[in-house]
Amino acid sequence: MTTQSNTRTNTIRPRLKLLLAAFAALGLTSCGQPPAEQATAKAEPEPKAEQTAGNRQGKPVVYQVFTRLFGNTNTTNKPWGTLEQNGVGKFNDFTDEALAGIKQLGTSHIWYTGVPHHAVINDYTAYGISLDDPDVVKGRAGSPYAVKDYYSVNPDLAEDPANRLAEFRALVERTHKHGMQVLIDIVPNHVARDYQSLAKPDGVADFGANDNSTVEYARNNNFYYVPGQSFQVPAWPDSYKVLGGEPHPLADGKFAENPAKWTGNGARAAQPAFDDWYETVKINYGVRPDGSYDFDTLPSEYAEKDWQAHYQFWQGKDVPDSWLKFRDITLYWLDFGVDGFRYDMAEMVPVEFWSYLNSHIKRVNPDAFLLAEVYQPDLYRDYIKLGLMDYLYDKVEFYDSLKLVMQGKGPTSALVETQQRMADIEHHMLHFLENHDEQRIASPDFAGDARKGMPAMVVSALISTSPTMLYFGQDVGEPGAEDAGFGKPTRTSIFDYVGVPHHQRWMNGGKFDGGALSEDEAALRNFYTRLMQFSASAPxxxxxxxxxxxxxxxxxxxxxxxxxxxxxxxxxxxxxxxxxxxxxxxxxxxxxxxxxxxxxxxxxxxxxxxxxxxxxxxxxxxxxxxxxxxxxxxxxxxxxxxxxxxxxxxxxx
Missing domain, CATH: 2.60.40.1180 (Golgi alpha-mannosidase II)
Structure with missing residues (x-):
């Protein structure tokens, strides 16, 4: 999850470690129903008889695509530009030709980033969707990690917003037709400040709808509260103006929230800081404000047990309401046709919840692909073995060491040592060189030359049995050079409407044949194609x-x-x-x-x-x-x- 401009690497992770230590894994995301609803909670679906574990062949290759940017052919790239000015990609832009081009990279799974309906500035009131307040939205297009409706999809991505779920379903079906599986984001630690689900099934209550907001904490509250105080928007730094300073009827430095809720990264003040995750609110998973647990803990011996044993452990247990909500959300998307999930900031949610959720998912689809963002190596084994994660980002260990080698600042021996140190879990540690949080290889702050990713990609993709992930545009040397507004250069903005120039040349006006690539870009694409096809198929x-x-x-x-x-x-x-x-x-x-x-x-x-x-x-x-x-x-x-x-x-x- 990227948060404030490009400050996360330098600011958020150190603060996160302190928060986690202070809160003892507080900041857990909530998705539950209050006690009265638990007795009538949605019945769990039965497993699909035709699905069995272990059907996947070869080494997985995950292609991460930022969905609203992928198909955008507009080259205006005005900072803080509107959807009309800068354009936006649609579900329908993933044509058969586009999907064939993605498959050509050895792709087994496409992670469609930014699909769940999150807060945006565009006006969709004609479709019954409330306006989002730019004082609590990052960028003009909004952060995909401030989800507003977990049972719907981003209306920006649909040709007909009223038909957005059907358009996404058609994309899922097209992806499957091309022999690839579909992953979407689940963000359990926080939701948008103004969460309102229009598409929730009958009997499902919104987050916070049944909370007792007069207390800071209650076990079945979905949020934490600051009783007696109203929310205040952050004090903006002089360098920042909402929407780049463009007038907007709701951009008044105010947002109605009384009482205030804790902010997504665990900040408890009624007025969060600018570098807090102020556009989100933290979900309560039954962790008291002092960090103690208000639920059954998982015995350590379950680290050696399979998902079936975990599932049985939770049968008959009284779990917090938020656990039930996220269980129902993930099972809804599995039934929709989604094949797995990428979990944002999983380490901010207790491992017991993951045991509960993932065992329920595996019961329905044993082959579901479960990928989690965890940045503390001392937690890796717990989240794999107790939390039942299939894969974790290998960011802090392998990626960080490899980045230094690429920059000429570190020895290759560090990669050997990392591989040895992670030998017992190396299969579960997904490798990558780029994603939406990290700098583009070709950006001057990383390597300054996309070719420096070539030996690194050979090593990253071939050294272990772990899956490999590619970020869209990486294969043609995209440098992330645009000042898009809220999102600044070196990373491709996830907050703004923007075109992605090198990737657009591969798109070639919708032909998706690379016909507009330069000679060097085409050679790089050919290198990635050959390497990733080999990686995906070599026994x-x-x-x-x-x-x-x-x-x-x-x-x-x-x-x-x-x-x-x-x-x-x-x-x-x-x-x-x-x-x-x-x-x-x-x-x-x-x-x-x-x-x-x-x-x-x-x-x-x-x-x-x-x-x-x-x-x-x-x-x-x-x-x-x-x-x-x-x-x-x-x-x-x-x-x-x-x-x-x-x-x-x-x-x-």
């Missing part, structure tokens, strides 16, 4: 890993901390086994040549006797030879600046 990438870095760093004068080498392989010792050698050069200025050492331990595992073995390039048409002498292998490697090779051992019939 060795779901098999063994052997690091070659240490032996070569110690015994090879031409090999340095700007190179990284490792092996991936299948285990069966059959003729159709894949035995891969992966070598990348992160030096942007110098080519490198050396004789790669393949240690005796790996040669023995591969059951290779002394002799010469042909090697075939998997990403290029290059060939090489593996020479095994006295049980130790050597391969002559020649890499250009930012070059990589992936060689497969060839066996003669």
């Amino acid at each position: 060795a990438l779901m098999g063994g890993y052997f690091e070659l870095h240490s032996a070569n760093l110690a015994n090879n004068s031409a090999y340095s901390e700007q190179q990284l080498a490792f092996a991936r392989y299948t285990h069966s010792h059959q003729q159709d086994d894949q035995q891969l050698l992966v070598v990348s050069n992160f030096n942007a200025e110098q080519a490198v040549e050396f004789s790669l050492i393949v240690p005796a331990e790996l040669i023995s595992q591969w059951q290779l006797g002394d002799g010469n073995y042909s090697l075939a390039g998997q990403l290029t048409d290059s060939v090489a030879e593996l020479r095994v002498t006295n049980g130790v292998g050597q391969v002559n490697i020649a890499l250009p600046p930012l070059g990589s090779v992936v060689y497969r051992v060839q066996y003669q019939e």
Whole structure:
């Protein structure tokens, strides 16, 4: 979740750690019904008989697309521009041609970011939707993490806002037709300040509708309150003007909320600060203001139990109302046809809730893809094993180390150490180089050159059994250079209506064929296509890993901390086994040549006797030879600046 302009990396995470320590996992998101409603809560759907766990083949590739930006062909890019001035993408822009282009990148899952109806400035009162107050909306297009109606979708994305759910359903069906699954966001920690669901099913109450707002906390309240005080909008810094200073009838420095609610990041003041998540309110999951839990805790031995055992644990337990609400929301979307969820700021919600929610999801769809945003490595194992997350962002460990290598500020040894340290959970740690929260590789504040992502992407995609994620525009070197208004350069804005220039050249006026790309952009797209197709299909990438870095760093004068080498392989010792050698050069200025050492331990595992073995390039048409002498292998490697090779051992019939 991106919050204030581009301050999150520098400001929010350190503050978040302090908040989490102070609140002992407070800030938990609420979605429940009060005690009277619990007895008549919606019946749980039965599992779908045709679905069984483990149907997914190969290594998953997630393509994250910011839905309202993807199909926008408008190139105006006026700061704080309106929808009419700067344009907006629609569900219908994901045509068969567009989806085929996404599938070409090896994509198994599309994460459609920003689908649930969130607060926007555009006027949809003709459709019964209340106006949103720009004093509590970030940007003109609004943050996708300030959800206003969990049972509907963003009206900006529909050709006919009255038909928006049907248009999204058609997109889900088109995506499935192209052999890909659909992920959407669930933001359990907070909702928009003015949450109002028009599309909720019968018998479902809005968040806060049945709260006792005279007290700070009650177990089945959905929100925390500041009794006796009214909400006040933040004190704006001199550099900030709502909507860029454009007049608006509701932009008066006021928002009616009495009593005030706690803000999304846990701030308890009636007037949050400008860098708080002031457009949202925190949801209560049954965590008291002192941080103690008002629900059954999960015994530690459940870390070794499956989702069925977790599901049984919660049967007959009295859980807070917010738990029921989010259970019903996620099951609604599963029934709609969605295949999984990306959970925003999951670490701000207690792990017991995740055990409850995810076991209920897995009961309905055992193959549901559950991806969570967690930034504290000491919590990773709890959220995987106790919280039943399939995957977590590998941000703080692998991505952060890889970013330093790309910038020439860190050694490749750090990647080897991270891979070793995470070995017990590496399959669950999703790898990426870009997403909506992070700087674009080509931005000057990151690497300044999209080509520096090439060796990094080879390493990120091939070093582990974890899924890989691509952000739209990454494959053509999008630099995120636009000052869109609330969103500033280096990241593509998620708050504003804006065009994405490099991506628009791949769109080529709706042909989605890359016909308008420059030669360099087309070459980069071809690199990503070949790499990600290989990543999605190579059996060795779901098999063994052997690091070659240490032996070569110690015994090879031409090999340095700007190179990284490792092996991936299948285990069966059959003729159709894949035995891969992966070598990348992160030096942007110098080519490198050396004789790669393949240690005796790996040669023995591969059951290779002394002799010469042909090697075939998997990403290029290059060939090489593996020479095994006295049980130790050597391969002559020649890499250009930012070059990589992936060689497969060839066996003669």
